[in-house]
Amino acid sequence: MLEDELNVSIRERDQVAIIDLMGDVTTFAEEKINTAYTKVTEIGAKKILLNFRQNDYINSAGIAILIGVVTEVNRNSQRLAVSGLSQHFQRIFRMVGLSQYIDIYQDEEEALHGLASA
Amino acid sequence: MTSSPNASDDTSPERVIELRLPSRLGYEKIAMDAAGALARRMGFQADRVDALRTALAEAVTNAIEHGNQHDDAMKVLVMLTVRQDELVVSVADQGRKVLDQDKLTLTPSIEESFIKADRGGWGIWLIRELVDEVEFTTGPGGSNHVRMVIHLDKVTDGRGAGNVGR
Numbered sequence: 001m002l003e004d005e006l007n008v009s010i011r012e013r014d015q016v017a018i019i020d021l022m023g024d025v026t027t028f029a030e031e032k033i034n035t036a037y038t039k040v041t042e043i044g045a046k047k048i049l050l051n052f053r054q055n056d057y058i059n060s061a062g063i064a065i066l067i068g069v070v071t072e073v074n075r076n077s078q079r080l081a082v083s084g085l086s087q088h089f090q091r092i093f094r095m096v097g098l099s100q101y102i103d104i105y106q107d108e109e110e111a112l113h114g115l116a117s118a
Numbered sequence: 119m120t121s122s123p124n125a126s127d128d129t130s131p132e133r134v135i136e137l138r139l140p141s142r143l144g145y146e147k148i149a150m151d152a153a154g155a156l157a158r159r160m161g162f163q164a165d166r167v168d169a170l171r172t173a174l175a176e177a178v179t180n181a182i183e184h185g186n187q188h189d190d191a192m193k194v195l196v197m198l199t200v201r202q203d204e205l206v207v208s209v210a211d212q213g214r215k216v217l218d219q220d221k222l223t224l225t226p227s228i229e230e231s232f233i234k235a236d237r238g239g240w241g242i243w244l245i246r247e248l249v250d251e252v253e254f255t256t257g258p259g260g261s262n263h264v265r266m267v268i269h270l271d272k273v274t275d276g277r278g279a280g281n282v283g284r
Contacts, residue, residue: 087168
């Protein structure tokens with residue numbers, strides 16, 4: 001009931017691999033997020049968008065998972081962006097330093113526009 | 119900063135809400151929802167409510183994972199104390215394992231996290247950054263206590279508050 005509340009799905013738009021994250025990004029999310037990242041990387045994605053849903057719950061374990069994704073993105077010379085984060089989690093991303101490595105957009109459309117010119 | 123988690127304020131009546139949670143991950147969401155609802159009703163701005171929710175989630179998660187070692191039989195006690203101008207949130211575990219004191223003052227860096235196998239260590243740092251006052255103590259039986267305070271209508275006071283109030 002309270003443990004694993006995350007749905008992860010993959011789609012593509014404008015040559016951007018979009019990973020939709022619906023739910024909580026906590027310790028239970030690790031396998032799902034890493035699997036999705038591996039899949040889009042295997043099909044050659046160079047631009048990846050993590051599309052969050054406003055007001056979901058991200059905790060420090062979730063941040064650690066995302067740092068792991070950034071590590072791989074840097075290693076694989078990909079570009080990573082996020083959209084749909086609440087103001088609170090945008091601030092947390094800035095505090096942690098994730099915003100130095102991830103482009104933060106308000107929503108999916110803005111992200112696709114930004115990534116198209118990147 | 120008062121020294122006891124139960125210290126009372128002589129000038130205003132306190133209202134105390136207690137939650138007793140199983141030591142299973144996911145139950146921190148019950149605590150954060152309860153504290154968030156209470157803080158909103160007290161008049162805290164949305165960004166402060168979010169900051170409190172995250173800080174409390176981290177404290178309860180630590181209590182479940184580290185203090186109580188995921189032992190279902192052990193409880194995490196969350197106390198929400200409403201005062202006229204502040205909300206005091208205490209989290210206590212039953213102390214299967216005492217928190218590593220070194221971790222309480224750690225300032226993690228993302229660059230170090232890129233090269234470490236363990237990318238954790240952000241939880242306690244987040245708590246320190248997000249609330250106005252925080253105190254970590256160990257009870258006589260080895261239980262870990264975290265006492266966090268957020269001030270109402272006070273924009274800059276103490277560590278981290280400058281980030282919170284804006």
